Amino acid sequence: MTKSLIAPPRGFERSEFENRTAKLQALMNAQGIDAVFFSTEPEFRYFSGFKSQFWESPTRPWFLVVPAEGxxxxxxxxxxxxxxxxTWVEDVRSWPAPRPEDDGISQLAGALKDVSKRHLKIGAMLGPETHLRMPAANFKMLQELLSQYEMVDVATLVRDVRSVKSAAEIAKTRFACEVTAAGFDYLYANLKAGMTEREACKAMHIEMLRLGADACPYLISASGQGGYDNIIMGPTDRTLERGDVLIIDTGANFDGYFSDYDRNFAFGQVDQATHMAYEAVYESTEAGLRIAAPGRTTGDVWQAMWNVLEGAGALGNDVGRMGHGLGMQLTEWPSNVEGGDVVLKEGMILTLEPGMTFAPGKMMVHEENILITANGCEMLHKRAWPTLPVIDR
Structure with missing residues (x-):
């Protein structure tokens, strides 16, 4: 049994929130934005420090206003x-929710008006990969109450702030990654033919919780003879048999920060094409590790990985991207895509996730979590096995 790992401190110092808010406010002032409001959990928590499981309930909305000053x-x-x-928030305004006829909208409009008197410009998360977490009618009501104000998208500003992690954020993510690595080691030692996908995932889930993960809300699997053709639907009750390849992709969470990577396992003998596909995605990840550094772009990382896969005879990449940002959410901006122009910065945390269709109906996907450092990148956990692990039990 793996010994328990040492977890970093929970929560953040007040200075962490001061720094985050100051960075956003500098960007807001540069664009003449008086205030922004947030209504989704990651952004709300990031700037306020308010962390609650109550977000699981869709009944009540929650709003945070960040003024250009204060x-x-x-x-x-x-x-x-x-x-x-x-939390460090001192001004807390409330209403007796749920109140469908006006579920905090007039209070939100009032707070925004109080701090939006200079440029009459208000920001919200309106861009790609965002949502408002409120009924469309409520947002329409808010727009009507703020009809004299210009409402603009601030998703890019928020991404600029959130994408570079602090030392405390990195420590939490690293711990989640280390717990996941230990969970995969446990699984490798205990997997055997005759188990179901669901039994394998549950065994790993329980071990990661024992090691210190708070939760593991993302734990999927797929399996099939010599490979798999889908990586987002399992686990199922399919029994693992000799000749199968199993992938488990998981995101453990510690104090609100995720890991996100996968491992592949073969049961007994599989054909040489499957082994070669595994080694190709491993080498593709190596290419990503060599090039990921400040000043490089997400497109550079994608191209380096794809060159290896293409040289190995990949028929395609059905995943659509080869990695993404990581932190408070399982997947964050940016995406590693062909032609991607996001410049990597020290402190970013990314996944490298090369995937290839190596035969009709058969995929091989590999994923690791990295931190961009001053001179390159570093793994946040132990590297995958360089050759496909074979389970003979």
């Missing part, structure tokens, strides 16, 4: 007010 303002249901005693 501290954030929380506009929240009365049930959540006490939760702000442990």
């Amino acid at each position: 501290l954030p303002i929380a506009v929240v249901p009365e049930i959540g007010v006490a939760g702000f005693d442990d």
